[in-house]
Amino acid sequence: MIRLQLFSDAPTALLSIVLSVTLAFAAHWVIYAIMVRVVRTRMQPVLLPAIFQPTRWLVVLLALSAGVQSLDLGQKAQVLWSIGSRMAFAMLAGWLLFGILRAVRQIVEQQADINAEDNLKARKRHTRVRILYRIVQSIVAVFVIAMMLMAIPGVRTIGVTLAASAGLVGLAVGAAAQPALKNLIAGIQMAFSEPIRLDDVVIVEGEWGRVEDITLTYVVIRIWDDRRMIVPVSYFLEKPFQNWTTRTSDLLGTVFLYVDPTADIERIRTAFVAAVQGNSRWDGRVAILQVTDHRADALELRGLLSARNAGMAFDLRCEVRESMLSFLRGEMPEALVRTRQSIETGQAFTRPSALGE
Numbered sequence: 001m002i003r004l005q006l007f008s009d010a011p012t013a014l015l016s017i018v019l020s021v022t023l024a025f026a027a028h029w030v031i032y033a034i035m036v037r038v039v040r041t042r043m044q045p046v047l048l049p050a051i052f053q054p055t056r057w058l059v060v061l062l063a064l065s066a067g068v069q070s071l072d073l074g075q076k077a078q079v080l081w082s083i084g085s086r087m088a089f090a091m092l093a094g095w096l097l098f099g100i101l102r103a104v105r106q107i108v109e110q111q112a113d114i115n116a117e118d119n120l121k122a123r124k125r126h127t128r129v130r131i132l133y134r135i136v137q138s139i140v141a142v143f144v145i146a147m148m149l150m151a152i153p154g155v156r157t158i159g160v161t162l163a164a165s166a167g168l169v170g171l172a173v174g175a176a177a178q179p180a181l182k183n184l185i186a187g188i189q190m191a192f193s194e195p196i197r198l199d200d201v202v203i204v205e206g207e208w209g210r211v212e213d214i215t216l217t218y219v220v221i222r223i224w225d226d227r228r229m230i231v232p233v234s235y236f237l238e239k240p241f242q243n244w245t246t247r248t249s250d251l252l253g254t255v256f257l258y259v260d261p262t263a264d265i266e267r268i269r270t271a272f273v274a275a276v277q278g279n280s281r282w283d284g285r286v287a288i289l290q291v292t293d294h295r296a297d298a299l300e301l302r303g304l305l306s307a308r309n310a311g312m313a314f315d316l317r318c319e320v321r322e323s324m325l326s327f328l329r330g331e332m333p334e335a336l337v338r339t340r341q342s343i344e345t346g347q348a349f350t351r352p353s354a355l356g357e
Helices: 010-040 047-068 075-111 120-150 153-162 166-176 178-193 265-277 310-330
Strands: 201-204 207-214 218-223 228-232 251-259 282-294 299-307
Touching (some): 010 047, 047 075, 075 120, 120 207, 207 228, 251 310, 265 282, 265 299, 265 310
Antiparallel strands (some): 201 207, 218 228, 251 299, 282 299
């Protein structure tokens, strides 16, 4: 049983602890209110709200530690207090670092608007800060756990006892965690090589979608029909895939038309260019129509058009295709593909005989 051996002035010491903790609360609140008012005159405060709670309890812990010095605790109570205060300090310090990291990430993301039309630089910054944030977050978590364990004297003894078998345990854990470590290292590489970025338009395993999230071990692809494809990070460093927005979000689209070989190509070309230029989704770069194939019954016409991003390019293709089909039906019905057959004079049409007849 733990007994507290207090001085004769124990009530005074306890009152001093209560007053010091109360003053710590009040001082922290006053300083925080002043800082928020000063910062708010220049910008929206982001860092201060993130560190409010951890700094308040750190100040209280420091005030409590100073007040406990005036008490004469027993040996066991002193050991428990020492261990508990160190572990609490490690937890609060980690909480404070997490808050700072989260605020810095939020500030960087606010400065880079990913919703802008030309958002390549913003997507680069968002991708890098998100991956680095998770890397640093993992490192801080490991250090916090290590500091908490170091506060317990018995952990060091257990560590010495397990040192002899550490090699075998390390091999077993390493073999089991090989895929996770592989993806973790690939995630760190991706933060700097950037084969993909947030909001990139990609085609992975035959599926068209956008990069919705990038973690240290996997990537979330939002498919066009709102499905989610979860892909290991290492996939993007080991296998080929299509990225439609590597350098810019501008994209070329195609529209194929099949017309009769006798059709007036120049007239169709003029109608195609007019349809593209009259559409608000066109970005003004490319609008051409060419004959790309010639078959016995039809000509293949390929129209190239351009748009600011993949979504607009898809809609532009559909609308121009509809416009051209309407033009061919209404203005040039003779250009539609027709099947021609001829019967020579004096020859009758006969049905081919069945096998065996």
